[in-house]
Amino acid sequence: MLVLFLDESGDHSLDIIDPQYPLFVLGGCVMDFDYHENIVATQVNEYKKNLFGKEDFILHTADIARRRGIFQKLTDRAFREKFYRETNLLMDRLEHTVIACVIKKNEHLSRYGLAAVDPYILSLRILVERFVLEIRKRGGDAPGLIVAESRDETLDNELRLAWMELRTSGTGFISASEVRKYISELHIRDKKKGLAGLQIADLIVSPIGRHVLGKIPRQDWRIIEKKLRRGADGRYMGYGLVILPKNK
Secondary structure, three states: OEEEEEEEEOOOOOOOOOOOOOEEEEEEEEEEHHHHHHHHHHHHHHHHHHHHOOOOOOOOHHHHHHOOHHHHHHHOHHHHHHHHHHHHHHHHHOOOEEEEEEEEHHHHHHHHHHHOOOHHHHHHHHHHHHHHHHHHHHOOOOOEEEEEEOOOHHHHHHHHHHHHHHHHHOOOOOOHHHHHHHEEEEEEEOHHHOOHHHHHHHHHHHHHHHHHOOOOOOHHHHHHHHHEOOOOOOOOEOOOEEEEOOOO
């Protein structure tokens, strides 16, 4: 069974748009359930213990960037270099396929105005399509599972309603019956529960956002780029990475 672990980068709101980060990214990693349970979880815990001497903390990009909590150790340059080196090695060796959708919020709002779909809901629709296509491509007998990061009660309920809509109406490209056939459930889980897949997804979305903003590429983006879902011609744009709205 394949599992899609989802996380986000940026704010999905169209009412207030941060000029420094005018994007919303929803993305994550597709991996086999047994592989996640038996290999990924173990390797993530070993990585944590080797660096910090403990496992009971969560890899969270915001805490890493701000050097909060256990990540205060990143103020030491030598440790910081080791941390990023080991993190990149971990992300590179883990077997996963990346899919992501990026919404350029200013352009999205300008093009669609009051009819603009909520960026989270629009991105979820895109990723459900790609996940169904990936499961179908691999010929999986068992339906897949989506695990999304919990946000707050209101937003989680909106996500559940959006998922119910996809199961009853489809996406426009994937029928409702195909959604139900290929994806059994959507689970919403608190990141604090320590699911390794959600922590890996957290490390994926921010580098994608930086790439779309045109920032100087780092090693993390190069690793993610290699793992993006691709079409038969080897391209990942439109297959593993979707950027909306599309240029006219």
